[in-house]
Structures are given as C-alpha cells and as structure tokens.
Amino acid sequence: MHFLSIEIFLKKCKKIFLEKLKNYGSSWIALNKYSMIDQILIKIIRIKNISSKGYYSVKEESIIDTYIDIINYLIIALIKIDLKNEQNISNNDKIIDLYNKKIKKIFNSKKNIVFYKKFNIENIIKEIFYMKKKINNFNNNQLKNNYFKILIKILSHYNNIHKNLEKF
DSSP, X not given: OOHHHHHHHHHHHHHHHHHHHHHHTTGGGGOOHHHHXXXXXXXXXXXXXXXXXXXXXXXXXXXXXXXXXHHHHHHHHHHHHHHTTOOOOOOXXXXXXXHHHHHHHHHTTHHHHHHGGGOOHHHHHHHHHHHHHHGGXXXXXHHHHHHHHHHHHHHHHHHHHGGGGGGO
C-alpha cells in the first residue's frame, strides 16, 4: 500500500475544505443527517458510474475531485455530530480543529485502510443505503463509527484504483 499517496490526498482534501470554509462558511451545519448522507451517496454513485464507464463527461470535476468531496462530506458529517446542536458557529477555528482531529484519526488508522482493500464500491453503496434506512436507530457513537468505517473504505477504494486514475 502506498500510504504516502493517501497522505498527499488527505492534504488536498484539507486544502479544499479550508478553501470552501473560507468562501462559503459553515453553511453545511444547516443540513440534516438525511441531506448529508444523500450528498455522500450521490458522490459515491458518481464514482461507480465513472468506474463502470471508464470515463467521465463533466470535465470540470475529475474523479479525484469526487473522492475529495466524499471524504470531506464524511468528515463534515463527523464534525456535525461533534458540534451537536450548535447552529451558530461564528469562528471557524473550532471547525478546523475538529477537521484536524478527524484527519489525525485517519492517519492513526493506516492498518484499517489495508484491511478494507477487499471491499468494492458496491459494498459501500449497500452500506450507505443501509445507513439511510436505519439512521434514526443509530445513536451518535454508532453514527460516527459507521461514517468513519465508510470513510476508511472510501480511502481503501481510492488507494486501490489511484494507479489507474491517470486514464480519466
């Protein structure tokens, strides 16, 4: 496994997150848990479609951009759980601190990224649909664990196909 590529990828995710936070603020805080999971699902299905077609037609958004969006949506979902019901965050420092903690947790989970390499995009889609169906039955810890597990699986999927991304 090339964890260096994952590290570089996560730095790119953070850079994009910070740019969007600066430009758009924390408007995502208003999204409910259904909207968050739908955003993640839309992006994952886009990855599946690109992978099955072998190309993408929206040239402005590459497959790597889509992976970045998925990772950032998953991290945002985790941050939202940590923020609980705080709707008025005037200072981005707390959000950035929580984002950094999530990235650190990912780095501490390197072995899990290798472990999940046998999963494919279809399994991830099935898990997201399961989460959508059962989301009201999850407490915050269960929700965080599910989001984090999917995050690691997406990184595993990215890691498994990143060698072939040049053709896109």
